[in-house]
Amino acid sequence: MIAIIGAGKMGEALLAGLLAKGHSPGDVLVTEPREEHAAELRLRYGVETVPAAEAAERADTLLLALKPQDMLALLDDLSPYLSERRLVISVAAGLTTAVMESHLPTGVPVVRAMPNTPALMGRGMTAVSGGAHASSNHLDRAEELLGTVGEVIRVGEQHMDTVTAISGSGPAYFYFIAETMIEAGVAMGMPRATAQRLVGQTITGAAAMLDGSGEHPVVLREAVTSPGGTTAAALRELERHGVRAAFTDAIEAARDRSRALSGS
Numbered sequence: 001m002i003a004i005i006g007a008g009k010m011g012e013a014l015l016a017g018l019l020a021k022g023h024s025p026g027d028v029l030v031t032e033p034r035e036e037h038a039a040e041l042r043l044r045y046g047v048e049t050v051p052a053a054e055a056a057e058r059a060d061t062l063l064l065a066l067k068p069q070d071m072l073a074l075l076d077d078l079s080p081y082l083s084e085r086r087l088v089i090s091v092a093a094g095l096t097t098a099v100m101e102s103h104l105p106t107g108v109p110v111v112r113a114m115p116n117t118p119a120l121m122g123r124g125m126t127a128v129s130g131g132a133h134a135s136s137n138h139l140d141r142a143e144e145l146l147g148t149v150g151e152v153i154r155v156g157e158q159h160m161d162t163v164t165a166i167s168g169s170g171p172a173y174f175y176f177i178a179e180t181m182i183e184a185g186v187a188m189g190m191p192r193a194t195a196q197r198l199v200g201q202t203i204t205g206a207a208a209m210l211d212g213s214g215e216h217p218v219v220l221r222e223a224v225t226s227p228g229g230t231t232a233a234a235l236r237e238l239e240r241h242g243v244r245a246a247f248t249d250a251i252e253a254a255r256d257r258s259r260a261l262s263g264s
Contacts, residue, residue: 002145003059005052005074007032007041010091011065013120017148019045020122029055056081061089061141068092068261075103082108084133089142091115093164094261097131097157109134111142114160114168115149124150125167129157165254173250178203 002018004011007030018028025046032038038049056062056078066074071092082088084107090100097110104110110131118124126146130139143152155163178199185195209220225231238244 001027001029001059002061002063003029003031003055004063004065005031005055006065007037008065009117009120010115011063012041013124013149014063014065014146015041015045015047017119017122018145019047021148023148029059031055052078053081056086060085061087061145063145064088064090064092066092068094071095071100072103075100079104084108087111087134087138087141089113089128089145093168094161094258096160097129097134101131101133107133109138111138112157112160113142113146114163115146116167116169117171119149122149126150126152127155127160127163127167128152129155129160131157161255161258162251164258165251168258169251169254173247174203 002023004015007015011030011032015028015030019025026048028045028047030038030041030045030047030049031052032041032049041047042049050058052074062078062082064071064074071090072095075088082104084105087109088100088104089111091113093114095112097112100110100112101108111128111134112131113126113128115124115126119126124146126149128139128142128146130142139154143154146152181199182192182195185198186192206220209215210217213220221235225235
Protein backbone atom coordinates (compact mmCIF):
# COMPACT_ATOMS: atom_id res chain seq x y z
CA MET A 1 0.00 0.00 0.00
CA ILE A 2 1.25 3.48 -0.96
CA ALA A 3 0.19 6.66 0.84
CA ILE A 4 0.54 10.12 -0.67
CA ILE A 5 0.40 12.69 2.10
CA GLY A 6 -0.19 16.12 0.62
CA ALA A 7 -2.13 16.32 -2.64
CA GLY A 8 -1.06 19.68 -3.99
CA LYS A 9 0.25 19.93 -7.53
CA MET A 10 3.23 17.64 -6.99
CA GLY A 11 1.31 15.15 -4.86
CA GLU A 12 -1.49 14.93 -7.40
CA ALA A 13 1.05 14.56 -10.23
CA LEU A 14 2.56 11.59 -8.38
CA LEU A 15 -0.90 10.14 -7.84
CA ALA A 16 -1.80 10.47 -11.53
CA GLY A 17 1.56 9.01 -12.54
CA LEU A 18 1.19 5.98 -10.29
CA LEU A 19 -2.27 5.20 -11.62
CA ALA A 20 -1.22 5.78 -15.24
CA LYS A 21 1.62 3.27 -14.81
CA GLY A 22 -0.62 0.48 -13.63
CA HIS A 23 -1.04 0.93 -9.88
CA SER A 24 -4.57 0.22 -8.73
CA PRO A 25 -6.57 2.99 -7.02
CA GLY A 26 -7.19 0.46 -4.27
CA ASP A 27 -3.48 0.33 -3.52
CA VAL A 28 -3.13 4.10 -2.99
CA LEU A 29 -4.23 6.18 -0.01
CA VAL A 30 -4.28 9.97 -0.15
CA THR A 31 -4.23 12.47 2.69
CA GLU A 32 -5.72 15.83 1.77
CA PRO A 33 -7.04 18.10 4.57
CA ARG A 34 -9.19 20.23 2.28
CA GLU A 35 -12.39 18.21 2.02
CA GLU A 36 -13.50 19.83 -1.22
CA HIS A 37 -10.25 18.81 -2.91
CA ALA A 38 -10.34 15.39 -1.26
CA ALA A 39 -13.79 14.83 -2.77
CA GLU A 40 -12.45 15.81 -6.19
CA LEU A 41 -9.60 13.31 -5.84
CA ARG A 42 -11.99 10.51 -4.88
CA LEU A 43 -14.19 11.28 -7.86
CA ARG A 44 -11.38 11.80 -10.37
CA TYR A 45 -9.08 8.93 -9.40
CA GLY A 46 -11.20 6.53 -7.39
CA VAL A 47 -8.79 6.57 -4.44
CA GLU A 48 -9.53 6.53 -0.73
CA THR A 49 -8.73 9.68 1.24
CA VAL A 50 -7.81 9.20 4.89
CA PRO A 51 -6.18 11.13 7.76
CA ALA A 52 -2.38 11.10 7.83
CA ALA A 53 -2.19 8.87 10.91
CA GLU A 54 -4.37 6.23 9.29
CA ALA A 55 -2.28 6.41 6.12
CA ALA A 56 0.88 5.83 8.16
CA GLU A 57 -0.69 2.82 9.89
CA ARG A 58 -1.91 1.16 6.68
CA ALA A 59 0.75 1.96 4.06
CA ASP A 60 4.21 0.46 3.76
CA THR A 61 5.46 3.36 1.63
CA LEU A 62 4.73 7.01 2.42
CA LEU A 63 5.28 9.72 -0.19
CA LEU A 64 5.38 13.03 1.68
CA ALA A 65 4.60 15.93 -0.64
CA LEU A 66 4.42 18.84 1.78
CA LYS A 67 6.21 22.16 2.04
CA PRO A 68 9.45 22.08 4.05
CA GLN A 69 7.99 24.23 6.82
CA ASP A 70 5.18 21.70 7.38
CA MET A 71 7.23 18.51 7.14
CA LEU A 72 8.80 18.20 10.59
CA ALA A 73 5.52 18.69 12.44
CA LEU A 74 4.00 15.99 10.25
CA LEU A 75 6.88 13.60 11.00
CA ASP A 76 6.39 14.20 14.72
CA ASP A 77 2.69 13.37 14.35
CA LEU A 78 3.38 10.22 12.32
CA SER A 79 6.30 8.98 14.41
CA PRO A 80 4.21 6.72 16.71
CA TYR A 81 2.90 4.81 13.69
CA LEU A 82 6.22 4.25 11.90
CA SER A 83 8.90 1.59 12.15
CA GLU A 84 11.74 0.14 10.13
CA ARG A 85 9.10 -1.72 8.08
CA ARG A 86 7.91 1.56 6.54
CA LEU A 87 9.63 3.59 3.82
CA VAL A 88 9.39 7.39 3.97
CA ILE A 89 10.03 9.33 0.77
CA SER A 90 10.13 13.12 1.08
CA VAL A 91 9.99 15.63 -1.77
CA ALA A 92 10.46 18.65 0.52
CA ALA A 93 13.27 20.95 -0.62
CA GLY A 94 16.19 21.44 1.73
CA LEU A 95 15.36 18.95 4.47
CA THR A 96 18.17 16.44 4.92
CA THR A 97 17.60 12.79 5.69
CA ALA A 98 19.41 13.28 9.02
CA VAL A 99 16.98 16.01 10.06
CA MET A 100 13.99 13.90 9.08
CA GLU A 101 15.40 10.82 10.81
CA SER A 102 15.78 12.79 14.04
CA HIS A 103 11.97 13.15 14.10
CA LEU A 104 11.33 9.44 13.50
CA PRO A 105 11.92 6.20 15.42
CA THR A 106 15.38 4.71 15.00
CA GLY A 107 15.72 2.55 11.92
CA VAL A 108 13.00 4.09 9.74
CA PRO A 109 14.37 4.27 6.17
CA VAL A 110 14.16 7.72 4.61
CA VAL A 111 14.72 8.68 0.98
CA ARG A 112 15.08 12.33 0.03
CA ALA A 113 13.81 13.23 -3.44
CA MET A 114 13.89 16.41 -5.49
CA PRO A 115 11.47 16.40 -8.44
CA ASN A 116 10.58 19.37 -10.63
CA THR A 117 7.33 20.72 -12.04
CA PRO A 118 7.55 19.04 -15.50
CA ALA A 119 6.48 15.99 -13.49
CA LEU A 120 2.99 17.46 -13.94
CA MET A 121 3.37 16.55 -17.63
CA GLY A 122 5.09 13.23 -16.99
CA ARG A 123 8.40 14.77 -18.06
CA GLY A 124 9.98 15.42 -14.67
CA MET A 125 13.56 15.03 -13.52
CA THR A 126 13.96 13.69 -10.01
CA ALA A 127 17.10 13.03 -7.98
CA VAL A 128 17.02 10.70 -4.98
CA SER A 129 19.41 9.97 -2.12
CA GLY A 130 19.07 7.62 0.81
CA GLY A 131 19.44 8.21 4.52
CA ALA A 132 21.32 6.16 7.09
CA HIS A 133 18.80 3.31 7.12
CA ALA A 134 17.83 3.27 3.43
CA SER A 135 19.04 0.21 1.53
CA SER A 136 19.49 -0.19 -2.20
CA ASN A 137 16.08 -1.89 -2.23
CA HIS A 138 14.53 1.18 -0.66
CA LEU A 139 16.15 3.40 -3.29
CA ASP A 140 14.94 1.04 -6.02
CA ARG A 141 11.43 1.38 -4.63
CA ALA A 142 11.67 5.17 -4.59
CA GLU A 143 12.98 5.22 -8.17
CA GLU A 144 10.14 2.96 -9.30
CA LEU A 145 7.47 5.22 -7.80
CA LEU A 146 8.99 8.55 -8.81
CA GLY A 147 9.79 7.20 -12.25
CA THR A 148 6.08 7.28 -13.02
CA VAL A 149 6.37 11.05 -13.59
CA GLY A 150 9.67 11.22 -15.50
CA GLU A 151 13.31 10.27 -15.17
CA VAL A 152 15.07 9.51 -11.89
CA ILE A 153 18.77 9.74 -11.04
CA ARG A 154 20.50 8.58 -7.85
CA VAL A 155 22.99 11.02 -6.27
CA GLY A 156 24.95 11.41 -3.06
CA GLU A 157 23.07 13.55 -0.57
CA GLN A 158 25.90 16.09 -0.55
CA HIS A 159 24.72 17.04 -4.06
CA MET A 160 21.02 17.43 -3.29
CA ASP A 161 21.11 21.18 -2.65
CA THR A 162 22.81 21.62 -6.02
CA VAL A 163 20.17 19.38 -7.59
CA THR A 164 17.53 21.66 -6.09
CA ALA A 165 19.26 24.68 -7.61
CA ILE A 166 19.77 23.16 -11.07
CA SER A 167 16.77 20.96 -11.82
CA GLY A 168 14.34 21.69 -8.99
CA SER A 169 14.36 25.44 -9.61
CA GLY A 170 15.63 25.06 -13.17
CA PRO A 171 12.30 25.22 -15.02
CA ALA A 172 11.77 28.75 -13.68
CA TYR A 173 15.02 29.86 -15.31
CA PHE A 174 13.84 28.64 -18.70
CA TYR A 175 10.43 30.26 -18.23
CA PHE A 176 12.24 33.50 -17.42
CA ILE A 177 14.23 33.21 -20.64
CA ALA A 178 11.08 32.34 -22.59
CA GLU A 179 9.23 35.32 -21.12
CA THR A 180 12.09 37.63 -22.07
CA MET A 181 12.27 36.31 -25.64
CA ILE A 182 8.50 36.58 -26.11
CA GLU A 183 8.42 40.13 -24.81
CA ALA A 184 11.29 41.07 -27.12
CA GLY A 185 9.33 39.71 -30.07
CA VAL A 186 6.23 41.65 -29.03
CA ALA A 187 8.29 44.83 -28.60
CA MET A 188 9.50 44.36 -32.19
CA GLY A 189 5.92 44.23 -33.46
CA MET A 190 5.20 40.50 -33.53
CA PRO A 191 1.82 39.17 -32.33
CA ARG A 192 2.19 37.65 -28.88
CA ALA A 193 0.71 34.29 -29.88
CA THR A 194 3.19 34.01 -32.73
CA ALA A 195 6.13 34.92 -30.50
CA GLN A 196 5.06 32.43 -27.85
CA ARG A 197 4.72 29.65 -30.42
CA LEU A 198 8.15 30.39 -31.88
CA VAL A 199 9.83 30.52 -28.48
CA GLY A 200 8.05 27.47 -27.06
CA GLN A 201 8.95 25.23 -29.97
CA THR A 202 12.50 26.60 -30.10
CA ILE A 203 13.09 25.72 -26.45
CA THR A 204 11.44 22.31 -26.87
CA GLY A 205 13.52 21.52 -29.94
CA ALA A 206 16.76 22.74 -28.37
CA ALA A 207 16.10 20.62 -25.28
CA ALA A 208 15.44 17.57 -27.46
CA MET A 209 18.74 18.10 -29.28
CA LEU A 210 20.65 18.53 -26.02
CA ASP A 211 19.08 15.40 -24.54
CA GLY A 212 19.17 13.23 -27.64
CA SER A 213 22.30 14.18 -29.56
CA GLY A 214 24.87 13.37 -26.89
CA GLU A 215 26.77 16.51 -27.88
CA HIS A 216 28.19 19.01 -25.40
CA PRO A 217 26.14 22.23 -25.34
CA VAL A 218 29.19 24.16 -26.57
CA VAL A 219 29.21 22.04 -29.75
CA LEU A 220 25.48 22.60 -30.27
CA ARG A 221 25.85 26.33 -29.68
CA GLU A 222 28.74 26.62 -32.11
CA ALA A 223 26.71 24.81 -34.78
CA VAL A 224 24.19 27.66 -34.68
CA THR A 225 26.79 30.42 -34.54
CA SER A 226 28.19 31.50 -37.90
CA PRO A 227 31.21 33.87 -37.75
CA GLY A 228 29.98 37.44 -37.96
CA GLY A 229 26.36 36.33 -38.07
CA THR A 230 23.19 37.16 -36.15
CA THR A 231 23.71 34.56 -33.41
CA ALA A 232 27.28 35.71 -32.83
CA ALA A 233 26.02 39.29 -32.41
CA ALA A 234 23.41 38.16 -29.88
CA LEU A 235 25.85 36.04 -27.88
CA ARG A 236 28.33 38.90 -27.77
CA GLU A 237 25.68 41.07 -26.11
CA LEU A 238 24.86 38.36 -23.57
CA GLU A 239 28.54 38.07 -22.64
CA ARG A 240 28.88 41.86 -22.48
CA HIS A 241 26.03 41.99 -19.95
CA GLY A 242 27.50 39.18 -17.84
CA VAL A 243 24.61 36.76 -18.32
CA ARG A 244 26.79 33.69 -17.76
CA ALA A 245 28.05 35.01 -14.43
CA ALA A 246 24.54 36.05 -13.42
CA PHE A 247 23.22 32.54 -14.03
CA THR A 248 26.03 31.03 -11.99
CA ASP A 249 25.30 33.44 -9.14
CA ALA A 250 21.59 32.64 -9.35
CA ILE A 251 22.18 28.89 -9.12
CA GLU A 252 24.51 29.37 -6.15
CA ALA A 253 21.87 31.51 -4.44
CA ALA A 254 19.26 28.77 -4.92
CA ARG A 255 21.67 26.18 -3.54
CA ASP A 256 22.40 28.34 -0.49
CA ARG A 257 18.69 28.85 0.13
CA SER A 258 18.14 25.09 -0.02
CA ARG A 259 20.84 24.65 2.62
CA ALA A 260 19.25 27.35 4.77
CA LEU A 261 15.86 25.61 4.69
CA SER A 262 17.38 22.68 6.58
CA GLY A 263 19.42 24.89 8.90
CA SER A 264 22.66 23.38 7.64
